[in-house]
Amino acid sequence: xxxxxxxxxxxxxxxxxxxxxxxxxxxxxxxxxxxxxxxxxxxxxxxxxxxxxxxxxxxxxxxxxxxxxxxxxxxxxxxxxxxxxxxxxxxxxxxxxxxxxxxxxxxxxxxxxxxxxxxxxxxxxxxxxxxxxxxxxxxxxxxxxxxxxxxxxxxxxxxxxxxxxxxxxxxxxxxxxxxxxxxxxxxxxxxxxxxxxxxxxxxxxxxxxxxxxxxxxxxxxxxxxxxxxxxxxxxxxxxxxxxxxxxxxxxxxxxxxxxxxxxxxxxxxxxxxxxxxxxxxxxxxxxxxxxxxxxxxxxxxxxxxxxxxxxxxxxxxxxxxxxxxxxxxxxxxxxxxxxxxxxxxxxxxxxxxxxxxxxxxxxxxxxxxxxxxxxxxxxxxxxxxxxxxxxxxxxxxxxxxxxxxxxxxxxxxxxxxxxxxxxxxxxxxxxxxxxxxxxxxxxxxxxxxxxxxxxxxxxxxxxxxxxxxxxxxxxxxxxxxxxxxxxxxxxxxxxxxxxxxxxxxxxxxxxxxxxxxxxxxxxxxxxxxxxxxxxxxxxxxxxxxxxxxxxxxxxxxxxxxxxxxxxxxxxxxxxxxxxxxxxxxxxxxxxxxxxxxxxxxxxxxxxxxxxxxxxxxxxxxxxxxxxxxxxxxxxxxxxxxxxxxxxxxxxxxxxxxxxxxxxxxxxxxxxxxxxxxxxxxxxxxxxxxxxxxxxxxxxxxxxxxxxxxxxxxxxxxxxxxxxxxxxxxxxxxxxxxxxxx
Amino acid sequence: xxxxxxxxxxxxxxxxxxxxxxxxxxxxxxxxxxxxxxxxxxxxxxxxxxxxxxxxxxxxxxxxxxxxxxxxxxxxxxxxxxxxxxxxxxxxxxxxxxxxxxxxxxxxxxxxxxxxxxxxxxxxxxxxxxxxxxxxxxxxxxxxxxxxxxxxxxxxxxxxxxxxxxxxxxxxx
Ligand code: FES
Ligand code: FES
Numbered sequence: 001x002x003x004x005x006x007x008x009x010x011x012x013x014x015x016x017x018x019x020x021x022x023x024x025x026x027x028x029x030x031x032x033x034x035x036x037x038x039x040x041x042x043x044x045x046x047x048x049x050x051x052x053x054x055x056x057x058x059x060x061x062x063x064x065x066x067x068x069x070x071x072x073x074x075x076x077x078x079x080x081x082x083x084x085x086x087x088x089x090x091x092x093x094x095x096x097x098x099x100x101x102x103x104x105x106x107x108x109x110x111x112x113x114x115x116x117x118x119x120x121x122x123x124x125x126x127x128x129x130x131x132x133x134x135x136x137x138x139x140x141x142x143x144x145x146x147x148x149x150x151x152x153x154x155x156x157x158x159x160x161x162x163x164x165x166x167x168x169x170x171x172x173x174x175x176x177x178x179x180x181x182x183x184x185x186x187x188x189x190x191x192x193x194x195x196x197x198x199x200x201x202x203x204x205x206x207x208x209x210x211x212x213x214x215x216x217x218x219x220x221x222x223x224x225x226x227x228x229x230x231x232x233x234x235x236x237x238x239x240x241x242x243x244x245x246x247x248x249x250x251x252x253x254x255x256x257x258x259x260x261x262x263x264x265x266x267x268x269x270x271x272x273x274x275x276x277x278x279x280x281x282x283x284x285x286x287x288x289x290x291x292x293x294x295x296x297x298x299x300x301x302x303x304x305x306x307x308x309x310x311x312x313x314x315x316x317x318x319x320x321x322x323x324x325x326x327x328x329x330x331x332x333x334x335x336x337x338x339x340x341x342x343x344x345x346x347x348x349x350x351x352x353x354x355x356x357x358x359x360x361x362x363x364x365x366x367x368x369x370x371x372x373x374x375x376x377x378x379x380x381x382x383x384x385x386x387x388x389x390x391x392x393x394x395x396x397x398x399x400x401x402x403x404x405x406x407x408x409x410x411x412x413x414x415x416x417x418x419x420x421x422x423x424x425x426x427x428x429x430x431x432x433x434x435x436x437x438x439x440x441x442x443x444x445x446x447x448x449x450x451x452x453x454x455x456x457x458x459x460x461x462x463x464x465x466x467x468x469x470x471x472x473x474x475x476x477x478x479x480x481x482x483x484x485x486x487x488x489x490x491x492x493x494x495x496x497x498x499x500x501x502x503x504x505x506x507x508x509x510x511x512x513x514x515x516x517x518x519x520x521x522x523x524x525x526x527x528x529x530x531x532x533x534x535x536x537x538x539x540x541x542x543x544x545x546x547x548x549x550x551x552x553x554x555x556x557x558x559x560x561x562x563x564x565x566x567x568x569x570x571x572x573x574x575x576x577x578x579x580x581x582x583x584x585x586x587x588x589x590x591x592x593x594x595x596x597x598x599x600x601x602x603x604x605x606x607x608x609x610x611x612x613x614x615x616x617x618x619x620x621x622x623x624x625x626x627x628x629x630x631x632x633x634x635x636x637x638x639x640x641x642x643x644x645x646x647x648x649x650x651x652x653x654x655x656x657x658x659x660x661x662x663x664x665x666x667x668x669x670x671x672x673x674x675x676x677x678x679x680x681x682x683x684x685x686x687x688x689x690x691x692x693x694x695x696x697x698x699x700x701x702x703x704x705x706x707x708x709x710x711x712x713x714x715x716x717x718x719x720x721x722x723x724x725x726x727x728x729x730x731x732x733x734x735x736x737x738x739x740x741x
Numbered sequence: 742x743x744x745x746x747x748x749x750x751x752x753x754x755x756x757x758x759x760x761x762x763x764x765x766x767x768x769x770x771x772x773x774x775x776x777x778x779x780x781x782x783x784x785x786x787x788x789x790x791x792x793x794x795x796x797x798x799x800x801x802x803x804x805x806x807x808x809x810x811x812x813x814x815x816x817x818x819x820x821x822x823x824x825x826x827x828x829x830x831x832x833x834x835x836x837x838x839x840x841x842x843x844x845x846x847x848x849x850x851x852x853x854x855x856x857x858x859x860x861x862x863x864x865x866x867x868x869x870x871x872x873x874x875x876x877x878x879x880x881x882x883x884x885x886x887x888x889x890x891x892x893x894x895x896x897x898x899x900x901x902x903x904x905x906x907x908x909x910x911x912x913x914x
Contacts, residue, residue, distance in 0.1 A: 035836050042844030043832040043851060045779020045819035052778035131773060132764040197783045197791055197845040197893050246781070246845030247893050279784040475843030475894045630839045630896060637895030662788035662891060669888040671881070673897040 007574035009531040011523070013450055014581035016404075016686035022488065022526075022621065026550040030488035033626035037499070038244075038479045047244045050216040051201035051276045058203065059088055060131040061265050061275040062138040063122035063257065065284065069150035069350040069655035073114045073123050077142045081126060084140065086133030091125040091265050099353035100286055101226040101254025102323045103219065103513050108230040109254065110320055116145070117318050118352050119655045120284025125261040127273055150350030152652045159314055159345035167332070169398065170339030172297060175308035179299030181379040182308075187296065187368045189723040191648035192289040193282075194357050195667050198246020200286060201276035204262035209233070211266075214241045215259045218248040219511025220470040220504040226255035231263055243502040245512075248474040249638075250356035251286055253513050283660040287355030288648055290315040290325040292364050296372035297341070304382040306336045306391045311369060312343030317354035325354060329361035330445045330702075331369060332398040333588050334408075335391045340398060350655050352648075356513070358638055359698035362446045367643070370442035370706030371721070374713065378427070384441050384710065385416045385594075396588040404587040404687035407618030408443055408594070411681065415594035415616030416441070418679055428717035435600040435609075438715025444593035444617070444703030448685070448694045450580040451510035453520035457486055457528040459572045463552045463563045465490055467499040467528075471509035471521040475634075476697055477627030481518055482525050484624060485691075489529030491549025491563075507575065515591075515695025518623060520578060523689045527576025535574070539566050583687040591694050593617040595636070595703030599711040606731025608644055608712060610674045613704065618681040620694035625680065632678045632700040639704025641668045644724050747812040751777070752821025763809050767801075768792045770808035771818060779819040779848050783891070790890035793849040793856075794818050800856035802889075819848035822855060830910055831855055834903035842894035850890045854904045857886045861913055878908050 022030060041047040066073070078090045094112040098121065101109040113123045123143060128134035176182050202215040211233065217223045220240050228235040240259075245252065258275040266273040277286070297310035313327035324346045332342060357363070377387035392409050395402050416422075424439040431437065455469035467486045473479050483499045486492070500506065510520035530544065537544040540556050548555040552563050583589070598612040613636050622628045645666035649658045659665040678700075684692040705723070713719055718733035745760045751771075758774055768785075771777045771794070780803060783791030787805040794803045795817035823829035828836065831854055841847040861882070866873045869885045876882070883901050892900065908914065 036839070038844075039836040039841075040825035040828060040832075042841055042847050043819075043828060043835050044823055044825050045777075045848040046825055047844055048778060049781070049845060051782075052772070054773075130762060130765075131769060132762050136764075195893050197789065197843065197891065198781070199783065245843060247843040249893070276782070279786065279788075475841075477842070626839050627842075630842055630894075630899065633898050634842060634895040637897065661786055662784050663786065667891060667893055668895065668897075669891055670897045670900065671884040671888045673884070673895065676898050 007531040007535055007572065009527040010577040010579065011527055011690060012579040012581040013583045013689060016583060017690050018686045020684060020692060022691055025488050026548050027488045027491045029494055030484045031622055031625065034480060034484060034494065034624060036477060036480045036627065037483050049198050049244050049246050050214050051203060051274055053214060054203060054274055055205050055272040058272040058274050059127050059129060059269060060134045061125045061127045061262060061273050062134040063281060064124040064126060064138050064141040064143065066116045066119060066121040066123050068116060068145050068147045069119045071116050071145050071147035073116065073143050074146050075144040076124060081137045081141055084137045086129040087126060087137045088129065088269055089127045089265060091127065091261060091268065093264050095230055095260065095264055096122065097230065097257050097260050099318060100256035102321065103250065103253030103356050104222050105254055106222045106225040108226060111230060118350050120352065120657065122257045122285055125265055125275065127265045127269060150655045152349055152351060152650060152655045154347045156314065159347045161345050165344035166342065168341045172308045172310045172339040172341045175339035176297055176299045179307055180302040181376060182299035183372050183375045183379065184297050185372055185375060185721060187294045187371065187721045189292045189364045191291040192357060192642060192646050193648055193665055194249040194251030195665060196247030196249055196251055199277045199279055199282045200252060200256050200258050202259040202262040203272060203274040204266040205272040206267055210237045211263055212239045213259055213263060216245050216252055217242045218245065218252045218472055218474055218513055220472065221508035221511060223255045224504045227259055230255065230260045240504040241502060242472050245472050245474040248512060249358045250360065250513060253356055256286055279662060280660045283665060284352060284657050288352045289357035290317060290354040292325060292327050294327060294368045296368060298372050298376045300376060300380055304380045304387050304390050308339040309335055309337035310341035312341065314345045316347040316349045316351065319348045321353060323355060325364065326361035327365040329447060330366055333396040334369065334443065334445050336393040336397055351650055352657065359446055359702050362702040363642065366445060366702040367442065367706035367709065370703065371709050374710040385412050385421060388412055388443055401586065401588050404589040405683065405685040406592060407681055407683060408592045411592050411594035411616045411618055412443065414681065415596060415614060418616060418677065419596040419614040421596065424714060427714055434602050434604050436603055436715040437600050438711045440597045440707045440711030440714055442595050442703040442706030442710060444595050444699050446515065446591050446695065446699040446702050448589040448591050448688060449514050449516040450578065450584060450689050451516045451520040452579050453510040453524040454507035454575060454577045455509065455521060455524040455528050456507050456573055456575045457525065457532060459532055459567065461564065461567045461569045461571055463496060465492055465497045467497065467525055468506045469501060469509045469521055469524065470504050470506040471501050471517065472512045473501055474512045476512060476517060476631060477624060478517060478521065480627050481522060481623040485522055485525045486529055489526055490532060492552060515698040519689050519691065519693050519695060522623065522691055522693060523578035524576040526690055527578060528574045531574035531576060532572055535572060536566055578689065587687050589687060591619040591699045593699055593703055595707040597707040597711040599708060599715055601712055601715045601730060603734065606727035606734060608725055608730060610640055610708060612674050614677045615700060615703065616679040616681065617699060618683040619696050619699055620683050620685045620688055621692045622680050623693055628680065628696050629678050631697040633676050635697060635700025636676055636704045637668050637673055638701040640672065640708065642724065643705035643708040647724055745809045747809055749811055750815045752817060760808060763807065765808045766804050767806045767808045767811055768803040771803065777818060777820060781845055781848055783846065790853060791846050791849040793853045793890065795852060795856050800853050817852065819851055822851055831907040834907040838899045838903040839896065840900040840903040841896050846890060846892045850892065850900055853887060853890045858908050858911065858913055878913055880905065
């Protein structure tokens, strides 16, 4: 009798895969715009998120936050708090976190919240019978501090300049001096918040030495290790459940305050404890995207060919954090130019920990490059689309490595056609009443990655399959695409495949982050299915490639055999495992796109209204055009927010976050969002993975802000170099330009 | 603390609730006391719309309202709109148009949209209404009226498509 896990297939991506197996399967459910299988649960309120299953006797925890930015907690009115109605405990524990773990850390982040590094740092957890009692007591806490001066901005010379993060080729200074046209511009982008709609929450319960925690996490394999390390227990005694995650965008990559504190409190009180962050905690105490200062030095000859490309960035984070916003990540390989400089500088500030947020690096770096490219195109007198087309390199200009696939030119050309780019007029020449109208373009580019990932598929004797992996679905469509992949590979109708995710007891996956989730988890499911196909083929006495699976039957030659007959009462279980290999290093992998915007700018108020957003993307095989499009329109709106409204503003006198809720931190709302068109180019990247699929969710937010800012320029003639382009800045620049004119 | 005995008719079922704390919001009464977690908490401050329910037929932010203020009221939550095997036309349209991603804002969007379509039927104008005598369900009207429900996944364009389709099927245009 076959038993669990007797089949397995491990594949390391050492060379390109041009088998394109998914083009040869017959079930015809993959790459189809199917509805999400978990959708009915979500639209009826039956999908349960982190803070939605409270075991009997669950107590509630609320954090006490630091009101100072730097120093030590020296005491607290703990005894008084303990006497307040319903209060069960005031937890002050050196195991609690200073800040959440960075993505893929796999170990505890900095602990001991008695040392304070930023305003809003959780310093104690008040636990009470009810949420109201815990909240009341937490607000009544009066911590004593030994405060020190915090650093909230530092002069440029005080930024760290890690040698490994600087590079140069040729001589940019003299290229700038000799060029026919050049741009030397400073831009700034503000700190930003993930603002996922589900605040971080955790419900912890111990059973002897074993912890089960429901939490809102993106990467369970790493999160288990981080949580166990924080608590000082073995990873095998920690189980995390995150079947549904109410958005992440990078804000839930690493284990966060609430999970560790809930686990500590539950252990102490010997009863389940729920800790749900308040929205203000989310903004103040989880992670943020760093603010950036960027200097762009671009120069070209009189034909518009780039001769120099310099991109330097200044970002910030907390002391001791290894992550810093990789602003220039795509700058080394997007455009040509023999003389190049990349710079990266880090300030250590007493401001909320900087971490990964949707397309870390490119989301803020690419828009600025694209604005500077627009400036240079204008100086050179060349159409911005044409200017970009002239500067797409044959191979990665910094390393000389070939691209796995570079479709930027196709995206620009086809995107321009679809958008009606030829209608773009001269700068500041189109007006409808008070509204100045303009069109803008930007390239979109984002690195593409593959991560280790495992999954199993169990094929029951009755021909039903269950896919299992600890992968999460944070709105990305994991349930949909993994179900489609298994159904496609095994020739089963969708309703015969069930996908179980978000349980750390299941095979460890890549998790959701860096746009590598679909490619990595998907490949593992595909490999598990291939192992099953091999077994089925073996039983039929043929090669795997010669068997066609469809509607529960195996077809080889002209013989049709029901799967149930082949299984003969047995259950088969197979594990698939993908591992990144040489194709990650030998070639430059990226996803590509061209984005277009039409804006109307009020000449009276400076308000910018986006009228239209278009995008054309090349990101490998599209596994589900419906969920893929959703990822793209979501990313485009994310980019719209960064262009026009989103800003975490800190009071530089005391480090306090002034925009710490959704009334002050302005994410786009429905009326802000215009009609959007998304086109995917037919694309296969053989170097990416066995599916030839690539990341999607981040690419779409990389080009949007550049296209919008460039459209504002086309409408008005002004350049806003201090993001976001809020009405005050726009009207001031328009009036200044009129004054000069 | 004194006990507050209240009765709510939730999704057609009468539920009585003994609250020993007047600070319990309608949202927390649903989520914590009645185990009805379909209604979501995104901000607890009236800023996101995730907690939208209908109270006596009108949409409200349940996080901004105390449970004790609703004694005798009729409450509709997302659980009352339909069931996984029996979706309301609007829920089916959200599913088909992918009017959500993570799904966390979705219950609020659905309750809000359900109530919003009634507002149109009753000819309530909004700031974008051209003709105040006869309000029609233009896309701008949908966008304006749904702007109290934030969606960070930004399924907005699909939400508009879903609402337009479901409203049309109901004869609201
Ligand atoms: S939770 Fe009520 S409006 Fe956000
Ligand atoms: S679906 Fe995620 S916030 Fe709307």
